[in-house]
Amino acid sequence: MERRGTRAAVRTATGTVRRPERTATDEDWPAACREAVLGGAGLLAALTALDGAAGSLDPLRGGLWAALAVTLFALLLPPRVTAGQGWLSARGPLRRRTVRTDRLVSVRWSEGIAQRLVLRDDTGRRLVLDPRVLLANPALWHLFATGARTAQASGALLCGATALRQLTERAEERTARTLLAGSGRA
Known part of the structure; x- marks a missing residue:
């Protein structure tokens, strides 16, 4: 579910307009x-x-x-995953973990019975989550992928370009299947 911040656009003292940040939350x-x-x-x-x-x-x-x-x-109880521009967060029963997706240095993806996506940013913060949460929520995926592409383009992403590419292919495949099913062709 996409949602906009609750604050309206605010004009600062310098005359610039600050808009609320766009965030997305796990719909499931x-x-x-x-x-x-x-x-x-x-x-x-x-x-x-x-x-x-x-x-x-x-x-x-x-x-x-x-x-x-x-x-x-x-x-x-699964962690509640939320994303914004340049960050991804998972809040569990005891604590909240957040990484900067625009400053990722490592992306590891383990496929198997218990799929895990392990993200690490340049400050050393680490987030482990089920990649199916991102794949099942297009708004979450979009915000995560945008940040990860920024990290990759800036050269911050040192490890995990292959895992990120595989995850992107899986997300595109799922989106295509959803669109075909919605049009009645699948």
């Missing part, structure tokens, strides 16, 4: 969050129901089941 995150909540709540309901039916439910065991359900929720 609310559904994934809902699934994580349902998973944790379902586990809590099942464990307390079984324990209650057995007649062994007490406050200590109930607290243990609640802690287990919260742990499952934290494990299932």
Whole structure:
């Protein structure tokens, strides 16, 4: 989902106009969050129901089941990915990690069962995320790719041009498939 900042354009003292920054957020995150909540709540309901039916439910065991359900929720909750002009951020349950995409020095992509994209910028900040989040959200992909191209053109990207090219090919392939499916040709 693309969204514009909430501030209107502001004229500064020097007469220049400052517009709000364009940002994009993972459109699928609310559904994934809902699934994580349902998973944790379902586990809590099942464990307390079984324990209650057995007649062994007490406050200590109930607290243990609640802690287990919260742990499952934290494990299932994916990070919320947001991008802006020149940056990409992933906010998890405990912390937020941000890299400057226009100053990337390394892009690594591991394909397999658990796909991971590892990004590192020139300040040493590191961000690990599932590349499918970028590929499934065109607005996120566009902001990420624009920043990565800037880093590549400036010579900052020292490692990962091949991974970036492969990721770009995958994004273009997915976009083409989506357009064909929308036109009724696929």
